[in-house]
Amino acid sequence: MRVIKAKNSGACYGVRRALDMAEAASKGVGEVHTLGELIHNPGVVAHLEQQGVHVAMSIDDIQSGTVVIRSHGVAPAVFDKLLQKGLTAIDATCPHVLRAQRSAAALAREGCHVIVVGEEGHPEVEGIKAHALDAGGTVSVVADGSDVPEGLQAPVGVVVQTTQPEAKLCSVVAALRERGVEPQVKNTICTATQMRQSEARSLATIADAMMVIGGRNSSNTTRLAEICSEQCARTYHIESAEEVEPSMLAGVEVVGITAGASTPTSQIDDVAGRIEELGGILEEDGFSEESCS
Ligand code: SF4
Structure with a gap:
């Protein structure tokens, strides 16, 4: 069973940057909060929590320390409010x-x-x-x-x-x-999402089964799963390697792997490793759209 990973999959530049900034903040002094979940990925949010990065749904819930602004960005008034409360802001808004x-x-x-x-x-x-x-x-x-x-x-x-x-x-x-x-x-579209979607669509056309990894609450992962389902009936939206069952791969010769922009590389590697345990052979080169030509 061939296992092929989409090259353009998983955490995008802006998400990786926000995660790095939150992890760096957790090594400093004082409490660290994110305003809302840093990314829509329960595994990552739980990991950050273990490192002392807590999710606050409102500034009113934060009494002291540092607040990491998500890659989505916020209104200017949010920074004013943080300043007024004497909180330190770390701006992880994606460039x-x-x-x-x-x-x-x-x-x-x-x-x-x-x-x-x-x-x-x-x-x-x-x-x-x-x-x-x-x-x-x-x-x-x-x-x-x-x-x-x-x-x-x-x-x-x-x-x-x-x-x-x-x-x-x-x-x-x-x-x-x-x-x-x-x-x-002003065309302010970022190509990260388009590239993930386009590559996932092409990979799904040659795969017998597709694993789409990412939070079920992640709209970009859900959209990737929808796109793959249009090409490959055996598309599975999973959050972790533990969800991969042998029955999902029964009779499969080619399994494709892709992941949303909020999925860290470690989760993709875990899924690939699980499929290898079940008899898959991971192709080193991965899949890019040029692979089709
Ligand atoms: S704009 Fe969004 S999708 Fe693009 S790199 Fe930034 S966080 Fe990622």
Whole structure:
């Protein structure tokens, strides 16, 4: 049984950076908190807890120490509140998200109505929106072109939640153009998600079974599992190696492995190791889209 790992899988740059920052903070003095779970991965959150990094759902729950801001970023007011309470902030906002926040603020300062293409209520979108509002702008959050409000007047600026597909940005731009508005577009999409999805889709076409590793509460892992299921009926969304049962691999000649952007390498290695115990042979090269050509 061949075992093939997608090369573009697992923790992305921004998540790895946030984890490193939280682990480094845990080695210092005083209490360390994250504002919300640092990543949507129960194993990692439990590991951080053992290292003294506690999850707080609100600043009101934190009395002292250091607070690590997640890769999703936050509204500027959150930093003000941390400062007022005498807490130390460690900003682990992903640089790609910072770019989206700064672009939204810059568009607002130029007098644009800012459209954020993304998921209303998502913490990253809330942070981007707050940066535009703080810069004196007005903001709409739209899922795609069909959501674009009527009656918008130029100038209009568009930024994008980093994990959105480019097709949604294009549909928003097209909808604005249909209404005679030529927007200023800041394409703030990060390619990490797209590369994981595209590679997972290709790998799933040649695999008899796919293991998609990551938290069940992780939307990017869930989306990867959906994409793989479209190509490979035997797709399993698992959180840990312990979930791999021999029956999942019965009759399988090629098993593919991928993982969401919030899944650390150690969890991917554990799953690969478990499949090797069950008779798999891990291919050193892994799988990238070039492997198909
Ligand atoms: S998916 Fe991209 S933007 Fe989001 S944390 Fe990872 S690297 Fe940063």
